[in-house]
Amino acid sequence: MLARSKNAIDAAVKDCSRKCAGPVIDYLHFTNLRGRYMKVTPEIDPDRKRKILQYCRFHPKATVGDIAGSLRKSEAQTARYLETLQADGSLTRRWVVNMDELGWCHKYRIDVRINPRELNESRDLPPSGSEWGTTNPQEMLAHYLMDQFMEAEDAKAAPDAIIEDVTILLGDPADLCILVRVKDPRALYTFITEKVRGTLGVENTSTCTEAWSAASARERRKDMNGDSGNSSDTHPRIEK
DSSP states (O other), X not given: OBOOSHHHHXXXXXXXXXXXXXXXOSOEEEEXXXXXXXXXXXXXXXXXXXXXXXXXXXXXXXXXXXXXXXXXXXXXXXXXXXXXXXXXXXXXOOOOXXXXXXXOOEEEEEEEEEOHXXXXXOSSHHHHHHXXXXXXXXXXXXXXXXXXXXXXXXXXXXXXXXXXXXXXXXXXXXXXEEEEEESSTTHHHHIIIIIITTSTTEEEEEEEEOOOOHHHHHHXXXXXXXOSSSOGGXXXXXXX
């Protein structure tokens, strides 16, 4: 089918939908004037999208077969749904590393109180703001801390501490919260007194240790039980 413009593609899709008495199945490929292919992904109705996202939320290790079983759809059709959700940013699949296995087994929360005047006068923050597209002073400080103390992938020597995240707090005595990991608790002293408190705009800090996590405990329990999501055999499958 020859498509000269986006309008022609839309018209072709609607025509196919009308003739098929339903939404266009799977993928439609159109050839443009230069012989290149353009792929139109299948639309997902809001209810089905919600079901997929909700299932993946509670079963983050689910396979395509598991998700297909919960939807009573074929794996091929489900894979196309998942590809569409990944394309529009609704769903992301990535590796999650157990930081304890790399030796970063001590996790701390550092609450930071800022000095607004010093923060606005800092010349170190604008480059981080430009790189990450923000002029908000607190956001620039958060990015600056991440840039300065995040572990480099190709680093020859491991740092004393790594920052996992920096968040802005509202309605709390602190203004920022730094989540940091160290291999040796003794490294935390130098990290806070020399690096964090030495940053212009940081007025004072308050530190606590993360002793236990319910989410981590549940994840370990699921791993021990081999739970990757509901087995696809528990759902009647409808192949389409």
